[in-house]
Amino acid sequence: MKILDTPDIAKWVDEYAAGLLKRAMFKISDTEIAKDVVQDTFLAATEKLHTFKGESSPKTWLYSILNFKIIDYYRSKARQTVSPASQSLLKFFTETGEWNDPKKPRAWEDDDSHILDDPDFRLVMRNCLEALPEKWNACISMKYYLDKKGDEICQDLGITPTNLWQIIHRSKLNLRDCIETNWYNDH
Amino acid sequence: MKRLMNIMFLSCLKATELIEKKLAFKLSITEKIQLAVHKTMCEACSNYEDQSILIDKGLHNLGGSAKIDVDMDAFKKSILDKTNHGQN
Numbered sequence: 001m002k003i004l005d006t007p008d009i010a011k012w013v014d015e016y017a018a019g020l021l022k023r024a025m026f027k028i029s030d031t032e033i034a035k036d037v038v039q040d041t042f043l044a045a046t047e048k049l050h051t052f053k054g055e056s057s058p059k060t061w062l063y064s065i066l067n068f069k070i071i072d073y074y075r076s077k078a079r080q081t082v083s084p085a086s087q088s089l090l091k092f093f094t095e096t097g098e099w100n101d102p103k104k105p106r107a108w109e110d111d112d113s114h115i116l117d118d119p120d121f122r123l124v125m126r127n128c129l130e131a132l133p134e135k136w137n138a139c140i141s142m143k144y145y146l147d148k149k150g151d152e153i154c155q156d157l158g159i160t161p162t163n164l165w166q167i168i169h170r171s172k173l174n175l176r177d178c179i180e181t182n183w184y185n186d187h
Numbered sequence: 188m189k190r191l192m193n194i195m196f197l198s199c200l201k202a203t204e205l206i207e208k209k210l211a212f213k214l215s216i217t218e219k220i221q222l223a224v225h226k227t228m229c230e231a232c233s234n235y236e237d238q239s240i241l242i243d244k245g246l247h248n249l250g251g252s253a254k255i256d257v258d259m260d261a262f263k264k265s266i267l268d269k270t271n272h273g274q275n
Contacts, residue, residue, distance in 0.1 A: 013266050018259055025255060035257065039266050046270040089200060097198025105234040108241075116245045125245050143211075144246035150211055161212070169207040176238050 009046055012058055017042075019059075020066050027070050027145050029126060037073055041066045071156055074142050078157045080134035092173050103177060108184055121183060128178035136171045139164060197225045202232045206239055 020041060024034035044065050045052075052061055092103045099105075115121050129137060139157065142148045148156070154164055197205070202225045205218050214222065226233045 009270055010267060013263050013270070017263050017266060021257065021259075021262070022255060029249070031255075031257065035262060038262075039269055042266045042270050093198070093200045097200035099199045099231050104231045105238060107230075107234050108238060113241065113244060116241070116248060122245070122249060125242070125249060129246070129249070140246065144243075144249065147247075165204075165208055165211060168211050169204050172207055172239050172242065173203065175242055176235065179238075179242065 008058075009042065009049070012045070012062065013042060016059055016062055020062060023063065023066060024070065028073065028141070029130075029145070033073065037069045038066065040069050044069070070146070071142075074138040074146075075157060077134045077138035078159075082133040082135050086133045087170065089170070089173070092177070105176065106180065106184070108180070124179055124183045125175075128175050128182065131178060132171055132174060136167050136174075139167045140171050140175075143168070195221065195224055197221050199225075199229060199232055202226070202229065203235055206232070206236045210239065210243060 017038060020038045021034060024037050025031060028034045028037065041062060045062060048065075052058070056064075090100075092100060094100060129140060132140065139153060139159075142153045142156065143150075150161060150164055153159075154161055157164075159167075202222060205214060205222045208214060208218070209222065226236065
């Protein structure tokens, strides 16, 4: 068994920090948070260095720590409570469940998938995603950024499938509305 | 007859719920029929479904597009400062 000490960490930082940051930014869109998560990863690696047996490569080991840290981040975000006002569907629907007229989905003129390549459109999507309540943002980010299946998200966040489905529904209603307001009404 | 009407006619709230259930999980046969019937009569919910699918696609590809605009040397140094501190 190889005895590892601080110089190795320094070498790892030099070798893997950029790659880890790139991965973190792919999974968490906020740069500052992604940097913190990578920093935490190296901190945890330093503390747990004695548990690293060299059975996997340092790179694999660091990336697995990073993955834990990313899920941890979303887990803490998902613990935030959502205000009753955000949860209410009355913004979108009448008491009987029909669309409120101003919130009725209109046909989007330019709804072809190529719009998804437009950096400005992506920015609108990103901002709309950020505007969601923390808990919903965490669920949606885990689903799409981390590419997790429903049951994995439920397990990671300790919520039921019905609960997740409701969160997705409310998030999508808000996202759709936000995109329509900020993209289609402005163009 | 009234019962049949209740089964066949969804509110838009319920219809959008089923659209999201369809995209994230799976619908039962009854739910599939309910949703199909609703969409033939409701343009807004049909728009909603098309747009929700588009948003789904967009979200799947949203990660990774952020440009990495980070001073790597400073970043590495800050990590080293932190980890060395942790060693003491």
